[in-house]
Amino acid sequence: MSEYRVALRYARSIFSLATERGIINEIEADAISILKLCKTNHDFYVFLKSPVISHDKKWSIIKRVFGDSLNESMFSFIHGIINKRRDVLIEQILTRFLDLVKQSRGIVSATVTTAIPMTEALRAEVLKHLQSQVGAKLEIEERVDKDIIGGYILKFNDKVIDASVSSRLNFMKRYLLESN
Numbered sequence: 001m002s003e004y005r006v007a008l009r010y011a012r013s014i015f016s017l018a019t020e021r022g023i024i025n026e027i028e029a030d031a032i033s034i035l036k037l038c039k040t041n042h043d044f045y046v047f048l049k050s051p052v053i054s055h056d057k058k059w060s061i062i063k064r065v066f067g068d069s070l071n072e073s074m075f076s077f078i079h080g081i082i083n084k085r086r087d088v089l090i091e092q093i094l095t096r097f098l099d100l101v102k103q104s105r106g107i108v109s110a111t112v113t114t115a116i117p118m119t120e121a122l123r124a125e126v127l128k129h130l131q132s133q134v135g136a137k138l139e140i141e142e143r144v145d146k147d148i149i150g151g152y153i154l155k156f157n158d159k160v161i162d163a164s165v166s167s168r169l170n171f172m173k174r175y176l177l178e179s180n
Helices: 003-021 024-040 042-049 055-066 072-083 087-104 120-134 165-179
Strands: 107-114 137-144 151-156 159-164
Touching: 003 024, 003 072, 003 087, 024 042, 024 072, 024 087, 042 055, 042 087, 055 072, 072 087, 087 107, 107 120, 120 137, 120 151, 151 165, 159 165
Parallel strands: 107 137
Antiparallel strands: 107 151, 151 159
């Protein structure tokens, strides 16, 4: 089973538990704080991903790092992930969990990649167009990748719309090579 599917399965599990117990906001805050630590502290991120560090050692360090700041259900969930040897997926699991929370609130996350930063006018136009297409409130993350040359790549709800110049050029190149 792919890592994405495994992470989604665990994310659905904690989402279900949090919804059932009415603690979705607390678990969401915990997930955000853990992910923030993963992004800001490279050593902690490497520690979580390390297959060399024993699971008991990881659990004891996580307990020390977070102390009483995490909800008891989140502690139990993380302990279960570590015991099932899925600790390398904690970041993906928590990211998928936050996606499920947004989805339950009617918010769709989208990533727009452009060759140059979008202007405010273009950002507003893209947001308006996407909201009419998706029919939901959007949360847009912008990325800049000069390699796409021009156009955009839009990712949302497991869909990808690639309207970049580089992909069009690659398509034309393959077409011309195959026609010979």
